[in-house]
Structures are given as C-alpha cells and as structure tokens.
Amino acid sequence: MIAENAQALLPQDLISLSGVLKVCDMETVVLGAHLRRATIDSEVVGESIFCNIETDFSFRGRFTIPADWCVIGCLQHTTKASGCNGTPVSSGTAFTILPNGISEFVFGAGSHVVLMLVPLRKIQLKFARLVHPDVEIPARMLALFSLSSTQQGTTLSAHYEKVHQHLIHDQRSVRSDPVIEKEIDMLLENHLLAGLSAQADDRPQCSRGRRAHYQIVQRAEQYMRGNMRRVIYLDELCAAAGVSERALRYAFDDLLGLSPNRYLSMLRLCTAFRALSVADASRRSVKSVALSCGLWDLSRFADHYRHTFGELPRDTLMRAPPGEFTSSLGAHEMACG
Structure with a gap:
C-alpha cells in the first residue's frame, strides 16, 4: 500500500498494520484521547518487505515474528515516551528483532519509523559471510544501537533514507528492479556491521x-x-x-x-x-x-x-x-x- 496523501488515510490503518504485513501478528493500543492520522507505506521487494510508518498519536504495540522471519529498522524520529521491551529509545536508534517470542514497543506522538521484514536465512547468510559461518548471531548486540556516534551508524541512517526515497517517492515500479534489490542487500550488510561495531555507550540501557x-x-x-x-x-x-x-x-x-x-x-x-x-x-x-x-x-x-x-x-x-x-x-x- 502506497500512501501518497496522509489526509486521505483512515487513522485505523495503524491498528490494522497486521492486515498489511500479515507475516506478523500485531496488536496495538492507542494511548491518546483520540486518533489523528497515520501514514503507512509498504512495498514488497524480492523476498523482503519495506515499510515506512509515521503517526501523530502515541500507541503501544506487541507482535510476534514467525520463526523464519526477522525485522530490522530505524527510528528516524521519536520522543522520550518511546521504548522497546521496557528500554527507552530515542531518535536515531536502530533495532533488530529476531523470532524469539513477543516483542513490545511504545511510540510517542510524532514518531517516524522505517523497517524491513527479511527472511531469517538472509540475515544468517549475510552474518556468516561477514563474521564466521559457525558463530551464532548475537541477538543482544544487534537488538538496539544508536546511529549517531559512529561513521557506520551515520552511513546506515543515510542508507535507510535512501531506500525509503527509492521505494516510496520514485514514480516507477521497483518490485523487480535489480538496483533497488542491491540497495536492500547493502542495507542489510550495513545494518549488521553498524550493530556489531556499536560500543556500550551506543546501546540504550534500561534502569x-x-x-x-x-x-x-x-x-x-x-x-x-x-x-x-x-x-x-x-x-x-x-x-x-x-x-x-x-x-x-x-x-x-x-x-x-x-x-x-x-x-x-x-x-x-x-x-x-x-x-x-x-x-x-x-x-x-x-x-x-x-x-x-x-x-x-x-x-x-x-x-x-x-x-x-x-x-x-x-x-x-x-x-x-x-x-x-x-x-x-x-x-x-x-x-x-
């Protein structure tokens, strides 16, 4: 679904996100007095699904990822009220969600999130090439990390925006475009490299x-x-x-x-x-x-x-x-x- 005009969208689109991305079983709870508007743009590229979400209201959500999928993404903008599994998160925080149970999040009003659903085997193959085929993916290292303090983080943030511009704003079909599929592959590699190189100070902490x-x-x-x-x-x-x-x-x-x-x-x-x-x-x-x-x-x-x-x-x-x-x-x- 490509949302070109936010005013034309029903606010319920956010709560129905699981209807758009059926691979996830998602539930959301609105935290504000009433809904204003949300935009949800999504596009299938090869085996992956890219999604851009912007909302004017705060909400809490929980979802489960099937065993053969994972989610990577970046909070382009959010507020102090936001968090993931209890850990506070801020603008410029990247995340990796592997299929290990229910994930929960809270996003404040005015949040902008870009994410991608990727087959787990693609993550595993990419990680094996970058690190070692016999090393297990370090879920905690990749879970949450900031993009603001390292060159790799800055590169990754720009890469997310570049892919978003390709998919959402370009007036052409991109589903079978080998150029955008290559961009998605590079995004996945940059995401893993940025997460693995992040230092302790770059990882959000929960008191x-x-x-x-x-x-x-x-x-x-x-x-x-x-x-x-x-x-x-x-x-x-x-x-x-x-x-x-x-x-x-x-x-x-x-x-x-x-x-x-x-x-x-x-x-x-x-x-x-x-x-x-x-x-x-x-x-x-x-x-x-x-x-x-x-x-x-x-x-x-x-x-x-x-x-x-x-x-x-x-x-x-x-x-x-x-x-x-x-x-x-x-x-x-x-x-x-």
Missing part, C-alpha cells in the same frame, strides 16, 4: 527501576487480557502485579502516561476494533464483539468508539477486512509457505 515498572505493567496487562470479558477491579490488578495501588499507578504513568483503568479502557476499545475489522458481518455482530471485550454499555461503547476511531462500530464491521491487501503481499506469503 533497574524502569525494568521493574515494565514487569509490573506486563503482569497487569496479562491479567487484563485474560479477564477482558468481565469487570476488572483495581485491587485485582494490584494482586496480579504483586504491588500496591500506588506502585501500579506509578508504573503505568512512567511507561505509558496513563492510569491502569484508562489503559484497560483503551485496550478494550482497540481489541474490539481489531475484532470488528476482521470479522465476517454475516457471522458476528457489534454486540457480540463488544461483550467479548467487556464493553457492556453498548451506547457508551459506540460513543467512545466513534470518538477514538472516527466511525461507528458497525461501520468498521461492514467495511472489507484487510484481506484486500493480499495481491501486494503474494511474494512474501509464498515465502512463508
């Missing part, structure tokens, strides 16, 4: 206090997701997280800028949106989806939903599901088998 807050939020959210159909009280979340109410509120405010109850409300709404956006209107109703998310007051749910997503729940249900993007994703879906 003990922030790590504790991250674990508190994780435990509380796990309880929320496991009991979403019913009313959830604050003392239950405290018990699930193993902390006092004050500590729970402080952890949520520190990591997400929201109270636990406000985050639960947004989690319910975004889960309902995700379910409605992929549901078969002949088999599911707005009421059944709302109740499955613990949204018992249907009138209030509709008002909050429209305020957040700019449309009524029934409009989302009746719209075609994200499967319409299938034609642009045939290459990487076949690669997934």
Whole structure:
C-alpha cells in the first residue's frame, strides 16, 4: 500500500498494520484521547518487505515474528515516551528483532519509523559471510544501537533514507528492479556491521527501576487480557502485579502516561476494533464483539468508539477486512509457505 496523501488515510490503518504485513501478528493500543492520522507505506521487494510508518498519536504495540522471519529498522524520529521491551529509545536508534517470542514497543506522538521484514536465512547468510559461518548471531548486540556516534551508524541512517526515497517517492515500479534489490542487500550488510561495531555507550540501557515498572505493567496487562470479558477491579490488578495501588499507578504513568483503568479502557476499545475489522458481518455482530471485550454499555461503547476511531462500530464491521491487501503481499506469503 502506497500512501501518497496522509489526509486521505483512515487513522485505523495503524491498528490494522497486521492486515498489511500479515507475516506478523500485531496488536496495538492507542494511548491518546483520540486518533489523528497515520501514514503507512509498504512495498514488497524480492523476498523482503519495506515499510515506512509515521503517526501523530502515541500507541503501544506487541507482535510476534514467525520463526523464519526477522525485522530490522530505524527510528528516524521519536520522543522520550518511546521504548522497546521496557528500554527507552530515542531518535536515531536502530533495532533488530529476531523470532524469539513477543516483542513490545511504545511510540510517542510524532514518531517516524522505517523497517524491513527479511527472511531469517538472509540475515544468517549475510552474518556468516561477514563474521564466521559457525558463530551464532548475537541477538543482544544487534537488538538496539544508536546511529549517531559512529561513521557506520551515520552511513546506515543515510542508507535507510535512501531506500525509503527509492521505494516510496520514485514514480516507477521497483518490485523487480535489480538496483533497488542491491540497495536492500547493502542495507542489510550495513545494518549488521553498524550493530556489531556499536560500543556500550551506543546501546540504550534500561534502569533497574524502569525494568521493574515494565514487569509490573506486563503482569497487569496479562491479567487484563485474560479477564477482558468481565469487570476488572483495581485491587485485582494490584494482586496480579504483586504491588500496591500506588506502585501500579506509578508504573503505568512512567511507561505509558496513563492510569491502569484508562489503559484497560483503551485496550478494550482497540481489541474490539481489531475484532470488528476482521470479522465476517454475516457471522458476528457489534454486540457480540463488544461483550467479548467487556464493553457492556453498548451506547457508551459506540460513543467512545466513534470518538477514538472516527466511525461507528458497525461501520468498521461492514467495511472489507484487510484481506484486500493480499495481491501486494503474494511474494512474501509464498515465502512463508
């Protein structure tokens, strides 16, 4: 999907990112009062998928990468509110996500991210040529690193922007262009070299206090997701997280800028949106989806939903599901088998 005019896009496009990049199972939770706009540009190049994301609102997401894929990318711009698996990140931070469980992130309003989904074997082959065929990829070294203080980092940052310009702004077909495929291959090599050469000071660090807050939020959210159909009280979340109410509120405010109850409300709404956006209107109703998310007051749910997503729940249900993007994703879906 090429987004040439951000104003023309529905804000839900960000929450439906997993419909565009089906290789990942992604969930997002909006953290602001309402959505404004987001642009999501993506292009399939050979076996890889390049994606550019810009958003005017803050959100939290989590996703799982299949065993035969990985993600590399760069935060072109972000805010102090952003983080990855609890670790604070800033503009100019590159990342490598290997298929080792659920990855979580928070992006502040005004964030701009470029990323690429790449078959894992391509990473493994490139690493073997650069280092040694018998050495395992050092996931922790490549996870997060800054691009600002080294020549290789500066080169990599410029390379991401160059590929982005090729794919998003050039008025020509690039899917089978050997030039852009070579650029993608060079980008992958530069990414690995920059990550391997980064020093300790170039790697974002997570303080003990922030790590504790991250674990508190994780435990509380796990309880929320496991009991979403019913009313959830604050003392239950405290018990699930193993902390006092004050500590729970402080952890949520520190990591997400929201109270636990406000985050639960947004989690319910975004889960309902995700379910409605992929549901078969002949088999599911707005009421059944709302109740499955613990949204018992249907009138209030509709008002909050429209305020957040700019449309009524029934409009989302009746719209075609994200499967319409299938034609642009045939290459990487076949690669997934």
